[in-house]
Amino acid sequence: MNVTTVWEMGLAATKLHPPVPPGQLVRRSRLDDILDSGVDSHVRLVLVSAPAGSGKSTLLASWLAGRPEAVAWLQAEESDSDPARFWSYLVEAIGRAHPIAAGDVKPVVVGSKGDDLVVVSALVNELAKIADPLVVVIDDYHLIDNGSVHRGMERLIDLCPRQVTVVLSTRIDPPFRLGRLRVRDQIAEVRGADLRFDTDEASGLLGSAGQSLDRSLLDQLCGRTEGWAAGLVLAGLSLERASDPGEFIEAFRGDDQFVVEYLHDEFLAVVDANDRQRLLETSVLEQFNGALVDSLTGTTGGAKWLSDTAVVNQLLIGLDRTGTWFRYHHLLRDLLRLEARQAFPERIPGLHARAAAWFESQGDHGQAIVHRLAGGDVHGAAQLLLVHGPRLLASGQTETLRGFLDQLGDVAKTVTWCALLYGWCEYIAGRYSQAEGWLDVMIEVAPEGFDQTPATSLRMNISLGRGDVATALDAARKVTATHRLVSYSCDLVTAIGAAHAWAGQAGEARRTLRFAAEKAEAERFRTAHVLALVYQAIVELDDGSAASAQIAASAAVDTAQRFGLATYHGVAPAYAIRARTGGDPVRAHADALHALNLARRASTDLALGYVLTACGDTLAGLGDSAGEPLLAEARSVFARCPDPGVAGRYLTRAESRHGIAEVSGSRVATLVEQLTEREMAVLRYLPANMSQRDIASELYVTLNTVKTHCRAIYRKLGVGDRKTAVQAARDLRLL
Secondary structure (H helix, E strand, C coil): CCHHHHHHCCCCHHHHCCCCCCCCCCCCHHHHHHHHHHHHCCCCEEEEECCCCCCHHHHHHHHHHCCCCEEEEEECCHHHHCHHHHHHHHHHHHHHHCCCCHHHHHHHHHHHCCCHHHHHHHHHHHHCCCCCCEEEEEECHHHCCCHHHHHHHHHHHHHCCCCEEEEEEECCCCCCCHHHHHHCCCEEEEEHHHHCCCHHHHHHHHCHHHHCCCHHHHHHHHHHHCCCHHHHHHHHHHHCCCCCHHHHHHHCCCCHHHHHHHHHHHHHHHCCHHHHHHHHHHCCCCCECHHHHHHHHCCCCHHHHHHHHHHHCCCEEECCCCCCCEEECHHHHHHHHHHHHHHCHHHHHHHHHHHHHHHHHCCCHHHHHHHHHHCCCHHHHHHHHHHHHHHHHHCCCHHHHHHHHHHHHHHHHHCHHHHHHHHHHHHHCCCHHHHHHHHHHHHHHCCCCCCCHHHHHHHHHHHHHHCEHHHHHHHHHHHHCCCCHHHCCHHHHHHHHHHHHHCCCHHHHHHHHHHHHHHHHHHCCHHHHHHHHHHHHHHHHHCCCHHHHHHHHHHHHHHHHHCCCCCCHHHHHHHHHHHHHCCCHHHHHHHHHHHHHHHHHHCCHHHHHHHHHHHHHHHHHCCCCCHHHHHHHHHHHHCCCCECCHHHHHHHHHHHHCCCCCCCCCCCCCCCCCCCHHHHHHHCCCCCCCCHHHHHHHHCCCHHHHHHHHHHHHHHHCCCCHHHHHHHHHHCCCC
């Protein structure tokens, strides 16, 4: 499955279009002027911030309909708090509005799992290429609750080129430094007070009912509702049938509680019984079309019912210009759900089950899972995750996946693929022990014949994450022994190549990594492509060729920059190697600092220690006093690694070069003396995470015997410690 396929799954087109303006549309020129001024003066942010029901979405949709600029619209939902999901939709919205190279940014979103620093850099680079004005609108931004997304949006607003204006519609102010934008005159704002309808605007909103009212009654109604759009819309629903408009207005008020009471006592009480039933049943849905309404309610004519209802009720909102998809205004939706729970609580799980079946039949497994969970069918949701879970993982939406898994409760511990998916979520979050725990659960509950390849891939990545090269290498050898490398995913092939690279197995690493890069390029998995090139640079430096390492590192950096991944933390070793092997001291210094900055963001201990070593080596060689402390920090990082492989040897070599250690750390070419059979038996246990006492127990010898054998092994290999002995033994093909 390539990135494009992953990307297209689950993208709801209705999220990428402005809502359809209601029939009683009021042009609000005074607010249009504020918005026009913001765009025309190229402010960085237009902020429309006001309470629910103020008419924010309608205002923006009608205003933009009269503007000449291309418009990218994103209707935010709570599920968009997953960074990969949020940026996926935003990039898609922009790509549909303007011919940017969205196809180049999409793999960056997926590969970086929505890393705000990486994605925004790539997106800004594409936006800088466009010449024509673009307005990017995010509606209901208050539903986003993720610090990474907020940081990315604030950075996007700061870095957007002059021809791009960001517009946010929200109920609460976003956690940005708005004061800074105000001081710099880079923000235009429309607030709740601005959105209040005056008497003339209210008359237009009320339509024929408003035209029959005299001015004093309109003034009174605006006063009682404080110009609140939702309150005025509700008043308009009853004014036409009110026998005494003055008496009705006298009793009407526009606060939230009154609206709930009004919708219950006035609106639902007078609708046809069949319509009422259909309203209550469809309230379990977030958005719907005619076919879904029919499937859910067991009726026919759903499409006509929706279009007829939308004409007379502005609380049913059209989501596309074809009149196909709709949603309820949240005030109406919340009341309908409350009424449904009171009217037929026993039927609600069944309604969710019908909705889930419909969405599953349409290939929307994400919405199907949502409804399975809402209906209490956790086993059905778990079954759907067999298909949808890997898609979420491949598209970088780990927070969405984890949210689903968390809702399964203990059921996740009984389903093989759910345990495996949980393990991947924990690994990506850097919680390796928990990831291993879920791997153990998976193995315990796996049925006979279950394909263990994905589990092997996870175990290999966990081992590399923890700095346990021996375990990763063992897993890699088991996978390659199947002779099915060509059928594996590019990220698994890259992990196999990485294990060989860290283990100093240059020949195997080169072959595997070349194939991994080709496979990743074909599948358009750009992070895997870049990582394969980064590991090739590590192989060349360890093999002793500075020139080859320089070429490989430069190729990795150049490719990362071309892909918009220059700020991806996985590229840090390439920058560090380019710094170490380059001939320009100024660029070497800059590369080293950039590598350190990237590596400290999210790297594993193995990669972090390697970058600290290479940068410390470089800076110390340049006479920078920061070099030696970096080498000391690398030593403390590698102390946490059971087996750091060639990275540990590189550190020892760098310490020796700069007079910090006496041992040279050079590659061992030959044994000082052949190892005995008993010493070889002990050597085979050294890569394992076992103490000398544990090894003695396994071999049925005393602890002192093992200690004696270890001293002999170190002497014959010409090394001073266990980790260096393991790598030296690998170099000599003893392990």
